Amino acid sequence: MEFLEGKAKFIESWGKMASDWGINRTMAQVHALLLIAPEAMTADQVMEELDISRGNANMNIRALMDWGLVHKQLKSGERKEYFFAEKDMWTVVRQIIINRKKRELEPMIKALDEIASVEPLTPESEHFCEVVQDIRKFSNKANQTLDTLIKAESNWFTNMFLNMVR
Amino acid sequence: MEFLEGKAKFIESWGKMASDWGINRTMAQVHALLLIAPEAMTADQVMEELDISRGNANMNIRALMDWGLVHKQLKSGERKEYFFAEKDMWTVVRQIIINRKKRELEPMIKALDEIASVEPLTPESEHFCEVVQDIRKFSNKANQTLDTLIKAESNWFTNMFLNMVR
DNA sequence: TTTTGTTTTCAGAATATCCTGAAAATTATG
DNA sequence: CATAATTTTCAGGATATTCTGAAAACAAAA
Structure with missing residues (x-):
């Protein structure tokens, strides 16, 4: 080519x-x-x-x-x-993570926190609360993980990849 | 609420x-x-x-x-x-990963493979090839990691999160 | 087979997103 | 300060995406 x-x-x-x-x-x-x-x-x-x-x-x-x-x-x-x-790929990816996390994940978590105040009084709202709790837990874990990723060094990231595919 | x-x-x-x-x-x-x-x-x-x-x-x-x-x-x-x-969050996320990987990451990797056949004959194309190689390596690692993630069990995913934030 | 209930399709309308280009704002220079 | 170079803004136009609703296709029941 x-x-x-x-x-x-x-x-x-x-x-x-x-x-x-x-x-x-x-x-x-x-x-x-x-x-x-x-x-x-x-x-x-x-x-x-x-x-x-x-x-x-x-x-x-x-x-x-x-x-x-x-x-x-x-x-x-x-x-x-x-x-x-910026040419370093890890820095590029990190910047994208930082931005999207702030613009999208964090507002979603905030919304979920507010939604979590709904009381499970009926069968319908009970199921609703369960689903919301699951998603909340998941989002919070993802958020923490991303924080760790953001702080991590480039080689750490490479190592993680290698660990995971081992 | x-x-x-x-x-x-x-x-x-x-x-x-x-x-x-x-x-x-x-x-x-x-x-x-x-x-x-x-x-x-x-x-x-x-x-x-x-x-x-x-x-x-x-x-x-x-x-x-x-x-x-x-x-x-x-x-x-x-x-x-x-x-x-589907209500299990891990399954939901996995399905999304499977789909987006197939629709977006894999075509990108295919394109990069083709692009990688450019010869670094001038300073400009030399720099181009370097950047493309970096992105290729990164994409391939991401692709492998996602394959592993897709095969993983739900609790493994949770464990990964815990490992990372520790 | 005909009737009836249900799902699918898709052309055109509605909407959301993005881009242009010229004017205004900004900043350096004579 | 006046002029010139450069950047920024934004209203209106262009494009891309999504949605509607009615007709067609399909499938079960009579």
Whole structure:
């Protein structure tokens, strides 16, 4: 496969996977582009390469910085801002875990805690409470595990994988 | 909190979380409804409770069966079909892992394998190949780990959590 | 076979999400 | 301060996704 074909395919696949996971496709494509860029890029270069508008490029670069996946680089003597992606895969995954946990898992746990105050007075509400308790326990365990994962070192993560498949 | 309020909140939260994760909101709401239903329900009951159309109910119940999260129950002497959700949380999570792995992770790995045939002939393609290799290694490890998880027993999963937070 | 109850399909409508591009805001430079 | 370069915003347009409802298909019962 040619480099340019591979590059296009990589950007496309990364975007596809992201949109399956509820993440803006273009944001993921910008991320893919910066991941494989050997040097930091300007917003103009991103617009050009992905053929998207200035507003779109700006919005998604900013979102990627919010996620902690992309950083700004200022070059002395230049006014333009340059951007580059975090390349260490474990750090990338960790940042994604941190963000999704905060945005999605924690609100869900909060909602479940409130819901858990329902009294099991009827057969219907009794069953309801049981299901909610199960999910609560599960979510809390997942939350704790993710906290541990977030604190863990890269090699620890590798080791966990190896342990599990052994 | 009152039961009916809790029920509504649960269905709403479950749907919200699902749509964050790229899953149809209504599908998740149907799932939530069946999870907390003490008895199997008909499509009509689902339509009624969630205030959705027949077509929508049918489509999403069917999708949930494809995911292995909902099953059909036939009552003797009745023509209507009844549906109930798998309630064991570990089984639910496992089914979701199985499906998403097959639909998303495996195609990504396949794409990466193809992309990996790019030759690192220039500085740009050299860096590209490095990034792709990193992601490939990571994806393959994740894939193996998920295979192990899928085969694992429920209590093993609990133990893993406990091990990790220790 | 005909009737009746039930499920499935799918074109078009409704909605949610994303993108554009030009203007406004911001910031550096002369 | 005035000018120029750059970034940000956001209303309106474009696109993608989801939903409806009625008709078709199917299947049990008469």
